[in-house]
Amino acid sequence: MFRNGNDVVFWKKAAVAVLFIAAFFTGRLAAYLTASEPSNTGQSSETAGEPTSDGGTSDLAGEEADATFAEDSDLDSTAVSAETTENWGLSFQEEGKTPVANATAEELAQYDAYFVGDTEENVIYLTFDCGYENGNTPAILEALKNHGVSATFFVVGNFVEDNPGLVNQMLAEGHTVGNHTAHHPDMSAISDIESFQAEMEELETLFYEATGQEISKYYRPPQGKYSQSNLSMAQELGYQTFFWSLAYVDWYQDDQPTEEEAFEKLLGRIHPGAVVLLHNTSSTNAAILDELLTRWEEMGYRFGTLEELTQASESV
Secondary structure, three states: OOOOHHHHHHHHHHHHHHHHHHHHHHHHHHHHHHHHOOOOOOOEEEEOOEEOOOOOEEOOOOOOOOOOOOEOOOOOOOOOOOOOOEEOEEEEOOOOOOOEEOOOHHHHHOOOEEOEOOOOOOEEEEEEEEOOOOOOHHHHHHHHHHHOOOOEEEEOHHHHHHOHHHHHHHHHOOOEEEEOOOOOOOHHHOOOHHHHHHHHHHHHHHHHHHHOOOOOOEEOOHHHEEOHHHHHHHHHOOOEEEOOOEOOOOOOOOOOOOHHHHHHHHHHOOOOOEEEEEEOOOHHHHHHHHHHHHHHHHOOOEEEOHHHHHHHHHHO
């Protein structure tokens, strides 16, 4: 029994406070449950980041957090845009199947650009991005030689300048060397053909000085960043552009994936016609490559070259 009006006021205020607190925590609980609930699509997505030419890291297509190269990020764009910069990304929806990418193979084809080969054939196109050398490339070359695999190495300027011996070894052992630009900038930020051409030609010159040969007209956009005009400029310069359909977070020097983690990604997500991107700076890649090639072969895959990929596409 309330003694007076003040008691009534007090208890009314107390009741309001209790209701407010209950509503607050109920909302917080609902938000938590919503954020924690797994997606019902069963899909995962992945983009890719890579080392800069000085050994640092940059977004290649977002990074794991951002990552795979930014794993588990969403793909908001499904077409090549003329005005905006796109970060190349992949969404793996079914094991053993081609992932969904920012752009389709058909959309890229009009710019002589590719990210996957024949999706009905068990063939793998192996590529490496070479931002710098930290001692792992010799083991990678040895594993490739043991299996008779010809890969494509996309190199930047300082790699060619600092490692002419390795670059010439790549050529001597039947590999292809492609253009990853001289300084590894965000090429999609370049709006004029003259600046774009200068970046590409500087690498061409360094390569010729180191090898006495012309570099293959294969281009991989640094950081996986591109736009329609970017692809058009590369095409105008006679280049074919290559993205990828499989990669993983392998570029952090101080946070290398375990061998088990690498096998899980690279075996579980391999698919017919895959263009695989690995980094030459990864100690994990150097350690597992020989076994990885063996296990891919045991799965029924063979290894093709990017030249083979483009010729098959042109004949369709």
